[in-house]
Amino acid sequence: xxxxxxxxxxxxxxxxxxxxxxxxxxxxxxxxxxxxxxxxxxxxxxxxxxxxxxxxxxxxxxxxxxxxxxxxxxxxxxxxxxxxxxxxxxxxxxxxxxxxxxxxxxxxxxxxxxxxx
Amino acid sequence: xxxxxxxxxxxxxxxxxxxxxxxxxxxxxxxxxxxxxxxxxxxxxxxxxxxxxxxxxxxxxxxxxxxxxxxxxxxxxxxxxxxxxxxxxxxxxxxxxxxxxxxxxxxxxxxxxxxxxxxxxxxxxxxxxxxxxxxxxxxxxxxxxxxxxxxxxxxxxxxxxxxxxxxxxxxxxxxxxxxxxxxxxxxxxxxxxxxxxxxxxxxxxxxxxxxxxxxxxxxxxxxxxxxxxxxxxxxxxxxxxxxxxxxxxxxxxxxxxxxxxxxxxxxxxxxxxxxxxxxxxxxxxxxxxxxxxxxxxxxxxxxxxxxxxxxxxxxxxxxxxxxxxxxxxxxxxxxxxxxxxxxxxxxxxxxxxxxxxxxxxxxxxxxxxxxxxxxxxxxxxxxxxxxxxxxxxxxxxxxxxxxxxx
Numbered sequence: 001x002x003x004x005x006x007x008x009x010x011x012x013x014x015x016x017x018x019x020x021x022x023x024x025x026x027x028x029x030x031x032x033x034x035x036x037x038x039x040x041x042x043x044x045x046x047x048x049x050x051x052x053x054x055x056x057x058x059x060x061x062x063x064x065x066x067x068x069x070x071x072x073x074x075x076x077x078x079x080x081x082x083x084x085x086x087x088x089x090x091x092x093x094x095x096x097x098x099x100x101x102x103x104x105x106x107x108x109x110x111x112x113x114x115x116x117x
Numbered sequence: 118x119x120x121x122x123x124x125x126x127x128x129x130x131x132x133x134x135x136x137x138x139x140x141x142x143x144x145x146x147x148x149x150x151x152x153x154x155x156x157x158x159x160x161x162x163x164x165x166x167x168x169x170x171x172x173x174x175x176x177x178x179x180x181x182x183x184x185x186x187x188x189x190x191x192x193x194x195x196x197x198x199x200x201x202x203x204x205x206x207x208x209x210x211x212x213x214x215x216x217x218x219x220x221x222x223x224x225x226x227x228x229x230x231x232x233x234x235x236x237x238x239x240x241x242x243x244x245x246x247x248x249x250x251x252x253x254x255x256x257x258x259x260x261x262x263x264x265x266x267x268x269x270x271x272x273x274x275x276x277x278x279x280x281x282x283x284x285x286x287x288x289x290x291x292x293x294x295x296x297x298x299x300x301x302x303x304x305x306x307x308x309x310x311x312x313x314x315x316x317x318x319x320x321x322x323x324x325x326x327x328x329x330x331x332x333x334x335x336x337x338x339x340x341x342x343x344x345x346x347x348x349x350x351x352x353x354x355x356x357x358x359x360x361x362x363x364x365x366x367x368x369x370x371x372x373x374x375x376x377x378x379x380x381x382x383x384x385x386x387x388x389x390x391x392x393x394x395x396x397x398x399x400x401x402x403x404x405x406x407x408x409x410x411x412x413x414x415x416x417x418x419x420x421x422x423x424x425x426x427x428x429x430x431x432x433x434x435x436x437x438x439x440x441x442x443x444x445x446x447x448x449x450x451x452x453x454x455x456x457x458x459x460x461x462x463x464x465x466x467x468x469x470x471x472x473x474x475x476x477x478x479x480x481x482x483x484x485x486x487x488x489x490x491x492x493x494x495x496x497x498x499x500x501x502x503x504x505x506x507x508x509x510x511x512x513x514x515x516x517x518x519x520x521x522x523x
Contacts, residue, residue, distance in 0.1 A: 089132055089144075
């Protein structure tokens with residue numbers, strides 16, 4: 001995983017990483033009722049560091065989410081408690097949570113557990 | 118970071134980190150352990166008996182869908198010999214329930230189960246849409262809740278079924294414990310921790326086999342088993358107070374994941390201190406079952422929330438007696454006025470519990486408790502009043518109807 005990081009950070013131009021972001025458990029309603037979003041996002045942030053889940057969350061709030069109710073997705077700059085994040089089907093707690101560095105082809109799933117059952 | 122391996126099989130990549138003990142598991146081992154733990158809850162609490170017909174209260178949401186899937190799996194794997202039926206309530210909320218009922222219909226086919234849908238309109242003559250039209254959005258959850266409780270019972274009776282299981286999970290129980298703690302309602306807190314409620318007096322018993330299952334794991338189970346469930350929020354006022362209890366639980370979980378089962382356990386412990394309450398810990402009394410794997414962490418691997426090894430003294434007779442009292446209190450709601458002075462002889466608990474009871478109750482104050490149960494004059498539903506709660510609410514609604522429709 002760390003090998004690809006170095007190649008992406010060395011690029012002089014702004015390369016992109018292609019990822020798939022999915023929303024379920026009710027979160028899709030915050031993202032234009034669309035479950036699956038294919039995104040191409042900058043591979044590095046302003047400081048030239050490889051982009052992380054933390055960057056993605058900002059990106060989603062500012063670029064992808066049309067709904068004004070940001071607090072249903074993010075609270076105090078973190079994913080709202082009760083929303084599960086799966087990175088390539090693995091609990092993000094196993095992958096370093098917000099510090100995980102995005103790789104080309106990653107699938108990031110946000111699932112809300114907050115809605116009725 | 119190299120991918121972590123499953124703590125059980127040590128070969129597959131770990132995909133799940135269990136909230137209750139931080140154990141890292143692969144998909145296959147997680148599904149197996151999740152099912153084993155529900156099986157443990159069911160067998161240690163002796164929830165089912167062979168030949169029993171059991172209705173699964175099915176909303177099409179994640180909890181009841183997982184419950185239906187797990188019960189079908191376990192019933193076949195462990196030969197419980199129970200006959201599972203899906204029972205759904207149609208509250209009559211357009212744009213909410215009609216979609217989720219479609220999910221339940223698909224579940225019925227997927228799980229090859231009989232499905233019964235009972236509508237508020239046929240039971241009460243009112244859909245929730247009409248109720249809201251009449252009384253407004255404020256307070257309509259009270260109506261919906263009272264109607265639903267009876268609706269599941271009545272639906273079960275129509276099917277000739279005496280046992281309804283619901284998808285309440287550990288997070289739900291923790292929320293309810295906190296809500297009742299914040300309201301100062303210990304009797305209700307005590308009831309909310311019971312795995313079985315209702316009684317032979319009300320003809321239909323309720324149980325929650327997922328009581329010790331984390332919501333997170335339920336969602337992950339549904340995800341990894343690719344179960345078909347529906348997500349929506351009721352379009353009418355979400356329960357504000359429950360919402361804040363819910364946020365509290367989720368915030369606690371973020372800081373310390375074991376907090377949820379700890380609150381459930383605290384609720385069970387507090388329930389034991391409520392005068393006349395029957396303790397309801399996991400039926401295994403804290404003895405962990407033989408672990409299906411080498412325990413990676415020392416705490417709570419045993420599956421139930423009650424691993425303190427405490428002894429509980431409630432026998433079945435006490436349980437049944439208490440369940441009847443619970444039902445009476447439930448019917449009376451919060452406005453219980455009748456108080457009965459209880460004597461030592463009336464105490465339902467066994468001697469083992471006596472010293473503790475005396476310590477906690479102190480001077481024998483009159484304890485608000487049992488009432489005479491009768492049947493509702495209108496519908497015959499079990500109640501301690503002349504009319505059951507649903508009929509009282511309906512009375513009010515029916516008086517309002519002409520004014521509104523003018």
